[in-house]
Amino acid sequence: MALRHAVLAALLDGEYSGYQLAKIFDVSVSNFWHAVPQQLYAELAKLETEGLISGRRVIQHDRPNKRVYTVTPAGLRELERFAATAAKPGIIRENLLVMVQAVDHISAAPVIAQLEERAEVSAAKIEIFQRTLQRLRGDMDEETYLRQGSPIGPYLTCLRGLRFEQENHEWFRSTARLLRERAAARTEEGG
Numbered sequence: 001m002a003l004r005h006a007v008l009a010a011l012l013d014g015e016y017s018g019y020q021l022a023k024i025f026d027v028s029v030s031n032f033w034h035a036v037p038q039q040l041y042a043e044l045a046k047l048e049t050e051g052l053i054s055g056r057r058v059i060q061h062d063r064p065n066k067r068v069y070t071v072t073p074a075g076l077r078e079l080e081r082f083a084a085t086a087a088k089p090g091i092i093r094e095n096l097l098v099m100v101q102a103v104d105h106i107s108a109a110p111v112i113a114q115l116e117e118r119a120e121v122s123a124a125k126i127e128i129f130q131r132t133l134q135r136l137r138g139d140m141d142e143e144t145y146l147r148q149g150s151p152i153g154p155y156l157t158c159l160r161g162l163r164f165e166q167e168n169h170e171w172f173r174s175t176a177r178l179l180r181e182r183a184a185a186r187t188e189e190g191g
Contacts, residue, residue, distance in 0.1 A: 004046070011069055017067060032157055032161070048069065112179050122168045129158055133155065137149065
């Protein structure tokens with residue numbers, strides 16, 4: 001998937017400025033696609049040049065003017081084309097996993113510290129996903145929302161992000177605990 005498709009998908013929910021799009025990416029899209037604001041601004045310019053989005057200038061009296069974007073019919077056709085292509089399986093590229101892989105031959109303490117830090121980050125992300133899901137659901141329970149609520153796409157991707165972070169959180173915590181216990185056992189055996 002190219003960044004362009006993630007931007008087009010994010011713009012389906014409304015008319016957004018580059019700044020607003022960066023916030024959306026930071027909160028909801030980041031669970032499946034990462035981009036820094038500079039990449040988003042460059043992609044918006046390309047998409048507008050290609051006619052996949054349209055932009056309009058909004059004059060603001062108390063702040064600098066801004067440009068807001070929406071998906072064009074050509075952009076929607078591009079998303080249709082993209083959705084018809086075979087999706088490639090995701091891969092894991094995680095520095096922390098390399099560290100854990102090497103932990104038998106290096107000091108475990110810094111690895112444990114990073115696992116604990118990442119568990120805290122995951123816990124914070126879990127809270128954000130839970131709040132976002134609740135906001136999307138409103139007064140509906142999850143089962144009802146999944147059957148008849150709207151929008152379903154953002155809800156499902158947020159639900160996937162929540163489950164991903166819950167799994168991460170549990171793995172970070174349990175791996176740190178296991179490595180700490182093993183280090184303590186080695187200390188007791190040696191001393």
